């Protein structure tokens with residue numbers, strides 16, 4: 001059993017189902033958590049010798065979504081995203097204060113505004129490993145889509161957004177050296193500029209091809225966690241995987257991580273013993289046929305299990 005440096009005994013996972021889709025336009029991603037729960041993720045985690053806290057009913061983030069939510073500039077559903085991520089940040093902070101590992105099942109990736117704000121409020125030297133086809137760091141004013149799931153990191157690092165209406169509560173809590181990407185292959189122009197300017201370390205699919213996943217993960221962890229003393233928040237967008245592996249997702253991009261590469265990342269993070277929070281996002285059961293849905297939910301659950309210490313032998 002991997003030891004966990006920052007969590008309290010008996011080691012406990014708090015599972016949060018974040019049934020939210022307002023960071024992007026496609027219905028169904030809010031059903032992701034229900035599907036993963038139904039697939040048995042809670043019992044699967046217990047079998048790995050964790051206590052699991054889950055109250056049986058979702059906090060129901062839907063109640064926080066206003067009926068009228070006009071665009072602000074090009075930003076879509078600003079009040080919905082702000083309300084939900086704000087409540088989520090408080091919830092996650094509470095779990096982290098208890099010394100629990102906070103597992104958020106999304107939901108679209110805009111929820112990371114809340115999940116990372118929550119963990120960073122408790123762990124001031126938190127580092128983030130962001131596994132994704134996308135960089136999700138569009139400055140709000142320059143997002144080509146206006147969808148906030150393409151922007152969460154721009155809120156969390158100082159100097160990218162400035163004041164954003166409705167999001168005055170978000171405090172930049174990450175520094176560029178405490179973020180690393182793995183799996184990128186669809187990065188917008190403004191995102192490329194931000195990544196270069198701030199010197200954020202990013203391992204694209206090109207790097208995975210060049211060095212292999214073992215070396216990439218080693219370099220990534222060495223970069224954000226050189227002394228292995230920082231707690232890790234793993235934010236895993238299922239679209240990091242190739243669409244042949246995880247088809248039911250809203251913004252699939254060809255040329256992604258294989259099944260094993262995705263799992264290897266999670267296994268290597270588990271081995272550090274430093275994981276304090278994980279997001280599993282962008283599983284959209286409404287996209288594709290039954291087969292695609294089962295495949296995607298299954299892989300989402302097995303990635304979570306690997307990050308929580310499941311091993312092959």
Ligand SMILES: NC(=[NH2+])NCCC[C@H](N)C(=O)O
Pocket residue numbers: 108109110134135136138143144145146147149150151186188237239251282
């Ligand atoms: N979490 C995600 N799947 N993000 C996709 C973002 C796509 C694109 N970069 C945008 O800003 O809209």
Ligand SMILES: [Mn+2]
Pocket residue numbers: 132133134237239240251282
């Ligand atoms: Mn993505």
Ligand SMILES: [Mn+2]
Pocket residue numbers: 109132134136149237
């Ligand atoms: Mn994403």
